[in-house]
Amino acid sequence: MTKVAELPDLNRPGNGLLVPLFRFQSLFGLVLVFIAAVVFSPTRRGELVFLDSGNLFNVVRSMSEIGILAVGMTLVVLIGGIDLSVGSVLGLASVGVAVLLTGPGFGLVPAVLLVLAIGLGFGLLQGFAITSFGIQAFIVTLAGMQIARGLARIWSGGQGVSITYGGGPGQAPVVFSLLGERTFNGLVPIPALIFAVVAVLAVVLLRVSAFSRHVYAVGGNEKAARLSGVPVKRVKIIVFGLCGLLAALAGIVHAGQLNFGGPNDGAMYELDAIAAVVIGGTSLMGGRGSVVGTVAGALLVGVLRNILALRNVDANVQLLVIGLVIVLAASLQRMRPASVS
Amino acid sequence: MDAQAVSSLVELTGVGKSYGGVAAVREVDFSVRAGEVHALLGENGAGKSTLMKILCGEVGGYHGRIRIDGDPVRFSGPADAQRAGVAMIHQELDLVPALPIADNVFLGREPRTRVGTVDRRRMQRETAHLLDRIGIGLDPRRPVESLRTGEQQLVTIAKALSFEARVIVMDEPTSALSAPEIDRLFTVIGELRRAGAGIVYISHRMDEIGRVADRATVLRNGSVVAEFDARAMTARQASAAMVGRPVESVFRAGARGAAGGELLRVQDLAVRSRSPGRRDPAGISLHVGRGEIVGLAGLLGAGRTELLETLYGVGGRPTGRILLRGEEIRPRGPRAALRHGIAFVPEDRRLAGLALDHSVLANTVLSIVDRIARIGVVPRRRERGAATEVVDRLGVKRASLRAPVGSLSGGNQQKVVLGRGLLTDPVLLLLDEPTRGVDIGAKAEIYRLLGEASSRGVGVLLASSEPAELIGVCDRVVVLRNGRAVRELDTATTTEAELLAFSMGEGAVEGLVAGGTP
Numbered sequence: 001m002t003k004v005a006e007l008p009d010l011n012r013p014g015n016g017l018l019v020p021l022f023r024f025q026s027l028f029g030l031v032l033v034f035i036a037a038v039v040f041s042p043t044r045r046g047e048l049v050f051l052d053s054g055n056l057f058n059v060v061r062s063m064s065e066i067g068i069l070a071v072g073m074t075l076v077v078l079i080g081g082i083d084l085s086v087g088s089v090l091g092l093a094s095v096g097v098a099v100l101l102t103g104p105g106f107g108l109v110p111a112v113l114l115v116l117a118i119g120l121g122f123g124l125l126q127g128f129a130i131t132s133f134g135i136q137a138f139i140v141t142l143a144g145m146q147i148a149r150g151l152a153r154i155w156s157g158g159q160g161v162s163i164t165y166g167g168g169p170g171q172a173p174v175v176f177s178l179l180g181e182r183t184f185n186g187l188v189p190i191p192a193l194i195f196a197v198v199a200v201l202a203v204v205l206l207r208v209s210a211f212s213r214h215v216y217a218v219g220g221n222e223k224a225a226r227l228s229g230v231p232v233k234r235v236k237i238i239v240f241g242l243c244g245l246l247a248a249l250a251g252i253v254h255a256g257q258l259n260f261g262g263p264n265d266g267a268m269y270e271l272d273a274i275a276a277v278v279i280g281g282t283s284l285m286g287g288r289g290s291v292v293g294t295v296a297g298a299l300l301v302g303v304l305r306n307i308l309a310l311r312n313v314d315a316n317v318q319l320l321v322i323g324l325v326i327v328l329a330a331s332l333q334r335m336r337p338a339s340v341s
Numbered sequence: 342m343d344a345q346a347v348s349s350l351v352e353l354t355g356v357g358k359s360y361g362g363v364a365a366v367r368e369v370d371f372s373v374r375a376g377e378v379h380a381l382l383g384e385n386g387a388g389k390s391t392l393m394k395i396l397c398g399e400v401g402g403y404h405g406r407i408r409i410d411g412d413p414v415r416f417s418g419p420a421d422a423q424r425a426g427v428a429m430i431h432q433e434l435d436l437v438p439a440l441p442i443a444d445n446v447f448l449g450r451e452p453r454t455r456v457g458t459v460d461r462r463r464m465q466r467e468t469a470h471l472l473d474r475i476g477i478g479l480d481p482r483r484p485v486e487s488l489r490t491g492e493q494q495l496v497t498i499a500k501a502l503s504f505e506a507r508v509i510v511m512d513e514p515t516s517a518l519s520a521p522e523i524d525r526l527f528t529v530i531g532e533l534r535r536a537g538a539g540i541v542y543i544s545h546r547m548d549e550i551g552r553v554a555d556r557a558t559v560l561r562n563g564s565v566v567a568e569f570d571a572r573a574m575t576a577r578q579a580s581a582a583m584v585g586r587p588v589e590s591v592f593r594a595g596a597r598g599a600a601g602g603e604l605l606r607v608q609d610l611a612v613r614s615r616s617p618g619r620r621d622p623a624g625i626s627l628h629v630g631r632g633e634i635v636g637l638a639g640l641l642g643a644g645r646t647e648l649l650e651t652l653y654g655v656g657g658r659p660t661g662r663i664l665l666r667g668e669e670i671r672p673r674g675p676r677a678a679l680r681h682g683i684a685f686v687p688e689d690r691r692l693a694g695l696a697l698d699h700s701v702l703a704n705t706v707l708s709i710v711d712r713i714a715r716i717g718v719v720p721r722r723r724e725r726g727a728a729t730e731v732v733d734r735l736g737v738k739r740a741s742l743r744a745p746v747g748s749l750s751g752g753n754q755q756k757v758v759l760g761r762g763l764l765t766d767p768v769l770l771l772l773d774e775p776t777r778g779v780d781i782g783a784k785a786e787i788y789r790l791l792g793e794a795s796s797r798g799v800g801v802l803l804a805s806s807e808p809a810e811l812i813g814v815c816d817r818v819v820v821l822r823n824g825r826a827v828r829e830l831d832t833a834t835t836t837e838a839e840l841l842a843f844s845m846g847e848g849a850v851e852g853l854v855a856g857g858t859p
Contacts, residue, residue: 210717221696224696
């Protein structure tokens with residue numbers, strides 16, 4: 001009704017160059033931020049600190065937990081949902097794996113599988129509540145956020161659980177400490193590797209699978225999807241299950257990196273994950289977006305934080321900058337023409 | 342009144358508007374004089390609403406000229422038009438359900454007290470006065486959602502009156518009104534007319550137009566095709582102008598589908614009504630043969646949509662029996678229905694048919710992606726092949742496979758929804774108003790596809806509110822009224838007028854036979 005500012009007609013052939021820019025908005029953003037980081041990088045012994053391979057991998061490592069959460073969040077947002085519980089589930093999983101590994105008689109593999117199953121089950125239950133009782137995802141996962149946090153504190157007795165390694169009773173298998181290590185000549189951090197594998201799997205899933213068509217369709221027009229024979233409820237439950245599973249995986253990585261299961265850890269991570277998804281160009285309305293965008297969004301935030309830290313910018317100012325980037329990304333998305341899918 | 346002597350209150354000259362290369366309104370000249378009721382007629386999609394939205398500032402980017410009292414105007418929005426004294430009563434009720442009547446009437450221009458708060462008392466007083474004038478004694482504090490649809494419609498009329506508009510566009514203002522309410526509305530229109538207002542009256546009801554209007558203009562495909570003296574115009578003249586010649590030829594040619602054995606039999610199908618707005622089936626029996634196209638006729642709210650939805654498994658748990666190819670089925674939802682070979686094309690393609698942002702390809706293959714997938718992976722080539730085949734058969738441009746379906750014309754969008762259904766290889770097609778808002782060319786394509794499907798033995802149930810379409814396309818028509826099948830007609834021996842009369846009720850049939858035209 002009200003008059004809106006005229007946007008350039010991006011469907012015209014002359015504006016063809018703009019289309020890929022919009023489609024890969026976050027990738028372009030990442031490149032820009034990367035270039036800026038190189039330009040503003042401090043030097044040490046004539047070398048750019050930012051470009052030091054150790055530093056670059058640190059960026060990836062620092063974003064790997066958020067990145068894993070954000071991949072799951074992307075699926076949820078694609079169906080038009082939101083999952084506020086992932087930070088708490090991360091905390092619950094970190095406590096769970098720490099307690100199970102340092103408790104008596106649990107092997108590494110059963111412990112990890114059990115914790116992953118808890119995350120999966122938690123997500124499936126949330127999906128079930130959303131689809132069966134018709135409550136909005138925001139509310140169900142807001143409740144889930146409290147419940148998972150509560151469970152984490154009960155399970156740990158309110159205290160952080162330290163993980164010590166060794167063969168003795170109460171000690172975790174040494175293999176688990178690898179999560180804090182680096183591989184390939186001590187270069188690539190294991191958490192970054194896990195993040196990369198998760199991202200690649202998700203990209204492939206969303207490219208080729210029939211399931212992904214259903215995911216996009218549910219987000220694009222739920223009613224039309226249902227009438228077209230898409231099992232809407234099942235799709236939603238599975239998506240929330242996968243998101244919970246990935247949150248648990250992030251929690252295990254978290255415990256391994258810190259050698260510690262923290263019942264209060266992961267608070268606000270859900271918002272960082274949502275930020276990565278939004279910067280990555282996925283529409284909160286559902287039906288539009290990609291995991292590639294999310295990964296780029298997560299890395300963009302990582303690079304930004306890194307260069308600001310390298311320049312000794314105050315941590316509070318960093319928050320301002322990240323906030324502005326979110327607004328910028330969202331406004332770019334609003335300008336995005338319909339022809340960019 | 343000497344028409345020539347009275348200058349026009351509103352004058353549209355050469356007004357046109359296109360959406361993505363499709364002209365919705367072409368070079369229309371249209372005028373309303375002070376104290377005149379000017380009826381605007383046309384089929385769905387003829388451009389009536391677009392033309393009026395242009396007049397009321399809701400649609401911009403048009404060409405041509407609008408003058409009010411001889412002064413050229415170009416409104417920036419509805420509020421701008423309202424300030425100039427132009428108001429529109431919409432077909433879709435534009436009220437905020439949770440707000441009281443008074444707040445709705447004064448929405449966005451609430452009167453203030455001296456201290457700057459909303460002057461509720463004045464709002465309620467003035468609203469009560471307006472409601473009085475229309476003859477409904479409703480409490481202005483009642484929330485709109487607690488009113489019947491007809492009462493809501495009257496509230497929108499009160500709202501238009503409150504603008505003290507000099508030009509009022511009424512788009513199907515009586516669709517939900519009872520006979521006494523209509524009389525009351527006509528009295529108000531008479532008062533407005535005497536006060537020198539000009540009224541544009543859009544309606545499908547010929548008897549109303551004869552009663553209330555002075556002039557009638559007929560639009561077809563966005564152009565003015567005829568102008569009548571409304572009081573002397575007959576229903577036959579008007580519908581001939583509305584339908585035009587081409588429609589006769591768009592219906593499928595050749596012999597009608599000879600029934601090749603029974604495909605669907607419905608016995609005493611009933612659903613206990615879940616909500617007051619729905620007209621669920623209340624004991625419907627009918628059958629469809631292989632290769633047969635059976636029409637569902639009936640007025641708005643007769644239960645056509647609900648019957649199709651029930652057969653597709655989305656309309657509540659029915660009692661009675663549904664036999665498909667002799668076997669009893671109980672579709673529990675779209676997936677189950679599709680497995681049985683039933684496909685459904687819903688009434689509102691934008692709301693229930695398509696993900697408009699998504700590509701034509703994605704929308705077309707949505708119902709079969711999991712069927713053609715191997716271990717969960719969609720074979721790209723097969724997917725593209727299936728979509729291309731359908732798109733070619735439907736006459737949609739192949740280049741548009743990657744384009745968002747929302748960028749296509751209404752007709753092509755509808756073909757995509759139909760194509761998705763056809764891709765599932767159904768034995769029974771359920772179609773709800775498949776040609777609503779679709780241009781003549783696309784209509785012809787859709788009818789041709791239905792003919793093709795039926796010649797392959799597919800049975801079709803087609804719900805439509807266009808008598809011409811039902812008679813032109815179907816072998817038989819079942820007339821629904823109040824959730825019941827009241828009549829079955831052979832289209833070879835039925836006229837449009839008869840069909841319409843049976844839809845309205847038995848009494849109407851006698852009136853028709855006696856009076857010729859209403």
